[in-house]
Amino acid sequence: DAKTTQPNSMESNEEEPVHLPCNHSTISGTDYIHWYRQLPSQGPEYVIHGLTSNVNNRMASLAIAEDRKSSTLILHRATLRDAAVYYCILRGRNFGNEKLTFGTGTRLTIIP
Amino acid sequence: GAGVSQTPSNKVTEKGKYVELRCDPISGHTALYWYRQSLGQGPEFLIYFQGTGAADDSGLPNDRFFAVRPEGSVSTLKIQRTERGDSAVYLCASSLTATSLNTGELFFGEGSRLTVL
Numbered sequence: 581d582a583k584t585t586q587p588n589s590m591e592s593n594e595e596e597p598v599h600l601p602c603n604h605s606t607i608s609g610t611d612y613i614h615w616y617r618q619l620p621s622q623g624p625e626y627v628i629h630g631l632t633s634n635v636n637n638r639m640a641s642l643a644i645a646e647d648r649k650s651s652t653l654i655l656h657r658a659t660l661r662d663a664a665v666y667y668c669i670l671r672g673r674n675f676g677n678e679k680l681t682f683g684t685g686t687r688l689t690i691i692p
Numbered sequence: 693g694a695g696v697s698q699t700p701s702n703k704v705t706e707k708g709k710y711v712e713l714r715c716d717p718i719s720g721h722t723a724l725y726w727y728r729q730s731l732g733q734g735p736e737f738l739i740y741f742q743g744t745g746a747a748d749d750s751g752l753p754n755d756r757f758f759a760v761r762p763e764g765s766v767s768t769l770k771i772q773r774t775e776r777g778d779s780a781v782y783l784c785a786s787s788l789t790a791t792s793l794n795t796g797e798l799f800f801g802e803g804s805r806l807t808v809l
Binding site: 612614616621622623624625626629665667671678679680681682683684685 | 696723725727732733734735736737740742747748751783785790795796797798799800801802803
């Protein structure tokens with residue numbers, strides 16, 4: 581599986597935008613980019629995913645570099661509830677390759 | 693709610709004992725996953741079921757670990773002769789179909805915390 585690299589931790593002030601980076605220089609042309617987050621004492625939850633184009637949903641935006649070797653998860657206005665570990669994951673599109681491989685993620689701290 | 697349910701939420705056992713952890717996926721989800729998460733680490737894949745069959749068990753660490761899903765819904769993760777190193781949170785997730793056929797969104801339960809003394 582292609583690997584992703586994320587900073588171990590980040591801090592952001594409440595009510596400000598947060599940009600969480602992810603490098604995936606060995607991404608293949610068929611890999612989707614997925615983001616999950618894990619709140620304290622909970623299982624991970626899906627945030628967003630994309631292939632080539634930028635994506636928006638109610639939780640966040642995903643900006644994908646033109647060469648697809650990096651991406652950025654954007655939380656437009658961080659709240660205290662956004663404090664979590666954020667995982668950037670590559671998922672192949674080949675049938676039979678079904679597992680998601682998590683790294684250690686970025687621990688996001690929100691400062692009130 | 694109708695999310696993924698895992699029982700027990702906490703299990704304390706002694707070294708050498710047998711443990712079963714149960715996962716009740718979202719109704720209608722055919723794909724089911726088990727992950728293990730140690731403190732400070734991301735979830736580590738153990739096994740994936742499509743229906744009743746284990747389609748990928750490459751993450752099971754050794755033959756003390758076994759999982760079943762006899763009717764294609766509820767799954768049980770079984771650990772024999774537990775060791776202190778098995779202490780972790782065991783997470784279950786389900787997906788409507790194989791992730792390669794859909795958005796790839798997994799729905800996780802809150803996990804079962806296993807402590808082996």
